[in-house]
Amino acid sequence: MCRIHTLRQTIPIKSLGHVNSYAIEPEPGGDWILVDPGYYSARSLHDLVKQARASGLRFENLRAMIATHFHVDHLSLAPLLQDLTGAPLFMDPREKDLIEKGVPDLLQPILDAYREHGMLPEEIQSILEHHPLRRLAAAYDELLKNTRIQPLEGARRLGNCILTPRHTPGHTPGHMMVELSLLPREGRGTKILLTGDHVLPHITPHVVPYDPRGDMLGRYLESLRETQRLYAGVRGLPGHREPLPDTGARASELLQHHEQRLAEARRLLEDRGPLTAYQVARMMRWRTRYSSWEDYPPPERFFAMGEALAHLIHLESRGLVSRTGGVPVKWRATPL
Numbered sequence: 001m002c003r004i005h006t007l008r009q010t011i012p013i014k015s016l017g018h019v020n021s022y023a024i025e026p027e028p029g030g031d032w033i034l035v036d037p038g039y040y041s042a043r044s045l046h047d048l049v050k051q052a053r054a055s056g057l058r059f060e061n062l063r064a065m066i067a068t069h070f071h072v073d074h075l076s077l078a079p080l081l082q083d084l085t086g087a088p089l090f091m092d093p094r095e096k097d098l099i100e101k102g103v104p105d106l107l108q109p110i111l112d113a114y115r116e117h118g119m120l121p122e123e124i125q126s127i128l129e130h131h132p133l134r135r136l137a138a139a140y141d142e143l144l145k146n147t148r149i150q151p152l153e154g155a156r157r158l159g160n161c162i163l164t165p166r167h168t169p170g171h172t173p174g175h176m177m178v179e180l181s182l183l184p185r186e187g188r189g190t191k192i193l194l195t196g197d198h199v200l201p202h203i204t205p206h207v208v209p210y211d212p213r214g215d216m217l218g219r220y221l222e223s224l225r226e227t228q229r230l231y232a233g234v235r236g237l238p239g240h241r242e243p244l245p246d247t248g249a250r251a252s253e254l255l256q257h258h259e260q261r262l263a264e265a266r267r268l269l270e271d272r273g274p275l276t277a278y279q280v281a282r283m284m285r286w287r288t289r290y291s292s293w294e295d296y297p298p299p300e301r302f303f304a305m306g307e308a309l310a311h312l313i314h315l316e317s318r319g320l321v322s323r324t325g326g327v328p329v330k331w332r333a334t335p336l
Ligand SMILES: [Zn+2]
Pocket: 069, 071, 171, 197
């Protein structure tokens, strides 16, 4: 089996602390591929360099980079590494399209939707100022736009392994996982999955309506069901935290979690509706260390509002809630 090295970077996002990059090395001492280049900071790069060296990886042998999705903690270091090594960057074209919009145009439709769904203008302004993408806007709007990005389609052979991209939209519109399996003649059942942020241990990957007219949560649940079916008992290496002993089982837990959140959102509308998505976001119980909405830093509000809205849009697609006309939009439970 190809060797996989975990290269863990410290990142300045407190709720996460670290991001895991993974180096795939088909032959010891030979070329290697980096999955999720990581975060654009001197500290993160230094962590990556030290750990790559400790694993015997040489940067002149870096042949390619793959990003599971466009988020800052996974991707923003890619332009610098491409300048250093010339390695091409592969990712889903839908993620590339988002990057090409530029950070202001990427965030604006989401924030417009937040306003339409009842969030206060001053909160939207502070989210805009503090969003992680804004901190690295230069990396996106100047550096990434000049980076060679290619689509990754179909399976490829690497030494005695096969690398297969698995498209899992939901956490972002073009999120993908990377499956590695041994060639059939080398043995059966040896598969490992680099899950990106599609499936994480302990934390639930957030789902934000990047396209406010689409059902992002619906797409995420669909991807989770597929993961549950295809990867029961398969070990996963996630974008954050420790390895997953059973990726399919974790996907089942995440599915259950979202069913509970969907039921909770609908119950709020039954008991206290009609409500705006913003009111629902403030009333739902989020797993966070902050005790009240007033204490939430702006990025947490961005995610909570996005989650609430994504859950309501999905409930609407199931015919369980409906929205009123006018602004702000209000939601009510439809009678069963
Ligand atoms: Zn992410």
